[in-house]
Amino acid sequence: xxxxxxxxxxxxxxxxxxxxxxxxxxxxxxxxxxxxxxxxxxxxxxxxxxxxxxxxxxxxxxxxxxxxxxxxxxxxxxxxxxxxxxxxxxxxxxxxxxxxxxxxxxxxxxxxxxx
Amino acid sequence: xxxxxxxxxxxxxxxxxxxxxxxxxxxxxxxxxxxxxxxxxxxxxxxxxxxxxxxxxxxxxxxxxxxxxxxxxxxxxxxxxxxxxxxxxxxxxxxxxxxxxxxxxxxxxx
Numbered sequence: 001x002x003x004x005x006x007x008x009x010x011x012x013x014x015x016x017x018x019x020x021x022x023x024x025x026x027x028x029x030x031x032x033x034x035x036x037x038x039x040x041x042x043x044x045x046x047x048x049x050x051x052x053x054x055x056x057x058x059x060x061x062x063x064x065x066x067x068x069x070x071x072x073x074x075x076x077x078x079x080x081x082x083x084x085x086x087x088x089x090x091x092x093x094x095x096x097x098x099x100x101x102x103x104x105x106x107x108x109x110x111x112x113x114x115x
Numbered sequence: 116x117x118x119x120x121x122x123x124x125x126x127x128x129x130x131x132x133x134x135x136x137x138x139x140x141x142x143x144x145x146x147x148x149x150x151x152x153x154x155x156x157x158x159x160x161x162x163x164x165x166x167x168x169x170x171x172x173x174x175x176x177x178x179x180x181x182x183x184x185x186x187x188x189x190x191x192x193x194x195x196x197x198x199x200x201x202x203x204x205x206x207x208x209x210x211x212x213x214x215x216x217x218x219x220x221x222x223x224x225x
Contacts, residue, residue, distance in 0.1 A: 044203065044216055044217075044218050044219050045160065045203055045205075045216040045219075046216070047213035047214055047215070047216070048213075049213055050213055058212060058213055059212075059213070060212060060213055061116070061212055094159055099207075099213070100207040100214065101148075101150040101165040101166075101205070101207055102152075102162060102205075103162050103165075103171065105159035105160060105161075106159065107158075107159055
């Protein structure tokens with residue numbers, strides 16, 4: 001059974017870059033698409049973007065200018081970078097498998113943007 | 116971008132009752148690429164239904180999805196204690212941008 005685990009700083013200063021990594025275990029990364037989503041405290045779900053099995057990426061339009069998703073398949077990891085963060089980027093960030101429907105999710109990690 | 120509107124915002128029911136949740140799209144969802152998720156407090160969402168009506172592996176058959184075009188429904192026949200949660204619909208596969216989610220419907224105990 002594939003498992004995903006997010007890791008990275010829980011606190012990021014305004015204007016800095018948020019960086020998270022997702023470690024994938026229990027299965028191969030090849031042949032699948034991989035996504036990042038987020039959920040502000042007490043609010044709904046938002047797709048940040050995904051990386052396709054081909055290596056191409058697709059980002060949410062409001063975030064597109066600030067987001068980079070990359071993959072390191074041999075290391076069974078993929079990563080998220082979100083630049084120039086503000087308090088509005090405070091959320092639980094989930095890594096997940098899939099770019100259409102999401103069939104496996106990480107447990108999520110809370111990232112707070114504050115000075 | 117397709118906007119999904121779920122109704123009601125909150126549904127108060129008793130165990131054993133039937134729940135009917137609605138998801139309406141601002142434009143037709145291509146190939147009925149519509150999913151439903153359940154989320155409990157402090158947990159990640161769990162996929163229940165994809166492609167509007169296909170149950171994900173391991174999902175009990177009391178959960179069913181239906182609909183097409185712009186109107187979709189998630190039904191839960193005979194609510195059990197573990198079904199009280201927030202439910203989200205999601206459209207995907209547009210190819211232009213990642214999918215979008217509805218705002219959620221909370222099913223709580225009456």
